[in-house]
Amino acid sequence: MEVGEYNSDTIPPFQHETYIENVERCWRYYEELSGVTGTNVIGQGFMSDGSSRAATLIQFHSKRATPTITSSAAGTFTGSQGVVSGGAATGFIVKAWSNFTAANSGVAAGAAHVHLDTSGHSGLTDGQICRMAQTSGTTAFMIADAEL
Numbered sequence: 001m002e003v004g005e006y007n008s009d010t011i012p013p014f015q016h017e018t019y020i021e022n023v024e025r026c027w028r029y030y031e032e033l034s035g036v037t038g039t040n041v042i043g044q045g046f047m048s049d050g051s052s053r054a055a056t057l058i059q060f061h062s063k064r065a066t067p068t069i070t071s072s073a074a075g076t077f078t079g080s081q082g083v084v085s086g087g088a089a090t091g092f093i094v095k096a097w098s099n100f101t102a103a104n105s106g107v108a109a110g111a112a113h114v115h116l117d118t119s120g121h122s123g124l125t126d127g128q129i130c131r132m133a134q135t136s137g138t139t140a141f142m143i144a145d146a147e148l
Contacts, residue, residue, distance in 0.1 A: 027061035029148075034141040042142065043114065043132040047079070047124050054079035054089075054116040054124075056132040060144045062099045062108035067146035069094045069112050076140035079118045081130045088135045091117030097144075112144065 006012075033042055045056035056079075060067075071077075074092035096113040116132055124130065134140035 024061065028064045029146050030144070031060050031063075032141060032143045033058065033060070034139065041131045041133045042077070042140065045114075045130060045132065047081070047126050047128055047130050054118060054130045054132055056114045056116060056130070058112040058114055058132070058142055060110040060112065062110045063097075063144060063146040065146045066097050067110075067144040069097065069114075069142065069144055071142045072138070072140050074117065076135050076138040077116055077132055078135045079116050079124060079130050079132055081124055081128055087118065088138075089116045089118050091115075093117075110144065112142070 043056040043058040045054055047053070048055050071092060071094075074090060075088040077089045077092065078087060079089065093115045094112055095115055097110065098113070099108065099110045101108050114132070118124065
């Protein structure tokens with residue numbers, strides 16, 4: 001507002017917003033996912049390329065623009081199926097980003113399409129659902145940054 005633009009009769013009412021409304025506006029620009037050692041599932045997907053790569057979607061809130069995705073080292077993540085773990089990952093590639101609206105709920109969301117390389121680890125079945133989680137004893141994180 002400019003000085004002199006409003007007086008006590010014309011000033012607009014204060015705009016109240018809830019905590020979640022405020023946080024959702026912030027998430028349009030920046031969001032960080034991190035986990036508790038050994039327990040946090042960061043994304044879900046499937047095993048591809050002969051059980052050496054987990055193709056995973058990491059769910060974020062919708063962003064104002066295509067964000068830059070950064071993460072902790074590949075070795076802080078692991079791919080797993082059921083109780084079988086693929087061990088620490090050896091590579092990590094962010095392939096794409098998409099903003100979308102959920103078909104049934106109409107909720108806006110975003111997703112990073114990530115390939116997690118688990119080469120050299122056996123026990124994971126190609127074409128089956130898998131989880132991407134934090135490797136035990138590490139701190140894994142992913143950041144989606146769409147700052148101006």
